[in-house]
Amino acid sequence: MEKITSFLPSTQKLGEYAVTYGTKLLLAIITLLIGLWLIKKLTRMIRRIFEARAFDKSLQTFLVSFLSITLKILLLISVITMVGVQMTSFIALLGAAGLAVGMALSGTLQNFAGGVIILILKPFKVGDYIEAKGYAGTVKEIQIFHTILNTPDKKLVIIPNNDLSTSSLINYSAEPTRRVNWEFAIDYSEDIDKAKQTVIDVVSADERVLKDPAPFVAVASLGDSSVNLTTRVWVNAPDYWSIFFKMNEEVKKEFDRQGISIPFPQQDVYIHQKN
Numbered sequence: 001m002e003k004i005t006s007f008l009p010s011t012q013k014l015g016e017y018a019v020t021y022g023t024k025l026l027l028a029i030i031t032l033l034i035g036l037w038l039i040k041k042l043t044r045m046i047r048r049i050f051e052a053r054a055f056d057k058s059l060q061t062f063l064v065s066f067l068s069i070t071l072k073i074l075l076l077i078s079v080i081t082m083v084g085v086q087m088t089s090f091i092a093l094l095g096a097a098g099l100a101v102g103m104a105l106s107g108t109l110q111n112f113a114g115g116v117i118i119l120i121l122k123p124f125k126v127g128d129y130i131e132a133k134g135y136a137g138t139v140k141e142i143q144i145f146h147t148i149l150n151t152p153d154k155k156l157v158i159i160p161n162n163d164l165s166t167s168s169l170i171n172y173s174a175e176p177t178r179r180v181n182w183e184f185a186i187d188y189s190e191d192i193d194k195a196k197q198t199v200i201d202v203v204s205a206d207e208r209v210l211k212d213p214a215p216f217v218a219v220a221s222l223g224d225s226s227v228n229l230t231t232r233v234w235v236n237a238p239d240y241w242s243i244f245f246k247m248n249e250e251v252k253k254e255f256d257r258q259g260i261s262i263p264f265p266q267q268d269v270y271i272h273q274k275n
Contacts, residue, residue, distance in 0.1 A: 028082040035075040043068045061126070062119055065144040111145040114161030118142060123164075124171045132169035133159055177210065178237045180244050184251055185226035187261045192219065192227060195260050202254050203233050208243055210234040226263045 043064050050060045119142065124130050128139050130149070135157045137149035147164055149157040172178070186195045196217045203215045213234050220230035235243050255262060 024083055028079045032079045039071045061141040061143055110162040111160045114165035117165040128173035130169055130171050177234050178240045180233050182231040184229045187263045190260050198254055198258055199231055202250050208239045
């Protein structure tokens, strides 16, 4: 009986601890859930405000992402404080682990710095079509640590910002116009001047082809079985691919109508018979 009696105060104390810290833990969980919900609503509202005011899309995604992460870190610190963890001890623990975490996150910090550099120097912006690190696509978002590309076949490519800020890339949307190049082959027996004029007529008939600089057609090379005509025209950047594919088809059809033959590789085989 004495052992049981002596054990009761400790059991009672455990119960008090359970009630006290259980209440704190419950309030902390509720605060965390409500806080995450409010942060989500706030970031959506800020995004709508940016869109309504035609704010730079490249800066939109970066700032919204940065704000969301910052608010979540502050929320986490508040929740930890509510549970009863002393912030001085918590900060001391963070300081002790800071060096290791900093080394582990060095790449992440470089990506953050890369994102800042991209937003300041603007080598590209949201909506531009770029090629970098072996990938090509339209820039969908510039986030705090990485940039998201949307490829023509609807794949999402995620590239770290540090790679984009420190390596070479091609921005196909930087200039308002682009040059389209083709090479059309004709038979050696065909009239070169007639073929050149035919190509000029076809490309000039399309209103999307710019008049200045004027379309250019010339003999590029004399191949093994064909005379190769290089063709260059200038178009507005958004029209590049539609013009490129259409002219391949239109020139072929016009060559057929004009009786201009397009050669294809062939071999002559001679059989010698011995008497």
